[in-house]
Amino acid sequence: MINMLLRAFEINALDYLLKPFTAERLRSAVQRMRQQIGVVKNVPEQGSSHGQNGKPYTDRIVFKSRGRILFLPVSEIRWIGAEENYVRICTGAETHLLRETMAGVEQKLDPRMFLRVHRSAIVNLQYVKEVRTEPQGDFIVQLVNGQKVAMSRSYHSRIDRFLNRN
Numbered sequence: 001m002i003n004m005l006l007r008a009f010e011i012n013a014l015d016y017l018l019k020p021f022t023a024e025r026l027r028s029a030v031q032r033m034r035q036q037i038g039v040v041k042n043v044p045e046q047g048s049s050h051g052q053n054g055k056p057y058t059d060r061i062v063f064k065s066r067g068r069i070l071f072l073p074v075s076e077i078r079w080i081g082a083e084e085n086y087v088r089i090c091t092g093a094e095t096h097l098l099r100e101t102m103a104g105v106e107q108k109l110d111p112r113m114f115l116r117v118h119r120s121a122i123v124n125l126q127y128v129k130e131v132r133t134e135p136q137g138d139f140i141v142q143l144v145n146g147q148k149v150a151m152s153r154s155y156h157s158r159i160d161r162f163l164n165r166n
Contacts, residue, residue, distance in 0.1 A: 082120035
């Protein structure tokens, strides 16, 4: 049951009906959906806020962590790192380990806000202070809190594409 609820929030569900439900409860859910469709139709587009699959980028990630269900706004994520079959999501105060692939997470995130800088790292651009070359020739992304994230040479060209887009 909890897995179904988590999945519903991951795909930005507006409501969740449990059987048996009343006609009034169904009407309420349908009305909420109609209102949301009306709001979405009237929102002006600001560039593409949808991924390649046509789904909107997520504005929060929902997951279980240490016996609780977290609704983490993606704006709080500083960077994401791969750890074998998991990803570690790092915020300002905590880190969370999720059983997910980097490709799966990257698909859900808006590329205007997040940039993959390494096979095993994605950074939130609003927390990036600078990109520089270390004395030994390695590329480093330094975050505003001083934390350093390695950037591979093959992903360095993404910074140029990002700068040219903006």
